[in-house]
Amino acid sequence: MRNKIDSRIPRYNKLIMPTFVALKELGGSGTNDEILNQVIKDLNIPDEVADITHMGKVNQSELSYQLAWARTYLSKYGVIHNSARSVWSITPDFVGIEVLDEKEIVSAIVKKNAERRNKAASSSTKDEAPDLPEDDDPSNDDEEFPDEIKPWKEKLADILQTMDPYGFERLTQRVLRECGFSQVEVTKKSGDGGIDGTGKLKINGIFSFNVAFQCKRYSGVVGAPDIRDFRGSLTTNIEKGLFITTGTFSKAAREEACSPGKQQIDLLDGEEFINKLTEYEIGVHPITTYTIDEDFFRKI
Structure with a gap:
């Protein structure tokens, strides 16, 4: 049984235009976080709803x-590219x-998905999928998950949640090294609010920064108090702080992290x-699959 979505949260089909507008306001491009923050601002979504x-x-x-x-539908329609x-x-x-026609975009992609499924399952008796009602969920099969949220990613998220906390710190150490950090050290004891490790990050082979990080293998939303506690543990020789979590950050935590004057x-x-x-x-390997172009073989 699907969980009921809070009625205060806009559904994907009502976020197509706000996503497009957000990208325009961001100069024509943006990351997931930038889009999220811009949409929250434009739609005036309260913190408790955003979290x-x-x-x-x-x-x-x-x-x-x-x-x-919303991004998946915009991408399939050719409006945006990742x-x-x-x-x-x-x-x-x-x-x-x-201005975009949200209903037209949803209808076109639903029709395209239905045609693809009908080709894959010749025994299907569906002629054409209707427009999705506002309260429907587009994720009706594994192939229709958003590109950013495939089932394997959800499984990996569960694995990270159940990892040994020190194992997660060592994994973080590996990730940071791959990202260009050197002299990455993990502390022997992990404690909430404190520093779990340090490293050096060199930019363009010239500028170096002493970085301290905290790894929170956390099954929840990290709040602003966690950010303040971490900041309070940073010593004067630390030039940058990095907070890593398997969970997510609340809107207040993100604002606290970039608070002016701190x-x-x-x-x-x-x-x-x-x-x-x-x-x-790291711990994952891509699998290549192929889509058969039946028209090619019929027309060649």
């Missing part, structure tokens, strides 16, 4: 999940467009951590 988790899962908010679906660095950008054909804290949530594991193929 509601998706079906109780700890590494993503419901709003982020719905936005992932680069190798996970930066979304508006495609040239839509740069000059100001030492800035960089954040890496569960979704971004998994993206790093994927980018550097």
Whole structure:
């Protein structure tokens, strides 16, 4: 049985245009976090609504999940493109467009998905899928998950949640090294609010920063108090702080991390951590599949 989605959270089909507008306001391109923050601002979504988790899962908010679906529909329709660095950008054909027809986009993609499924299952008796009602869920089969939230990613998120905490710290150590850190050391004892490790990050082979990090293998939403506690543990020789969690950060935590006049804290949530594991193929390996172009073989 599907969990009832809080009525205060906009559904994916109502976030297609706000996502497009957010990207325009961001200069035509943006990351997932930038899009999320811009949509929250534009739609004036309260903190308590923005922080509601998706079906109780700890590494993503419901709003982020719905936005992932909105981006998927926009991408399949050709409005936006996702680069190798996970930066979304508006495609040239839509740069000059100001207003999108959300219903047309949803209808076109639903029809395309139905045609693909009918080809794959010749025994199906469906003629054509109708427009999705507003309260329907587009994730009706594994193939229709948003590209950003495939089932294997959810399984990996569960594995990270059940890892030994010191094992997670060692995994974090490996990820940071792959990202360009050196002299990465993990402390022997882990404690909430404290420093779990340190390292050096060199930029362009010239500038070096002393970085302290905290790893929170956390099954929940990290709040602003956690950020303040971590900041309070940083010593004067630390130039940057990095907070890593398998969960997600509340809107208040993200604001606290970049609060003016305070030492800035960089954040890496569960979704971004998994993206790093994927980018550097740490514990995961890609599998190549092929789609058969039946028309090609008939017409050649």
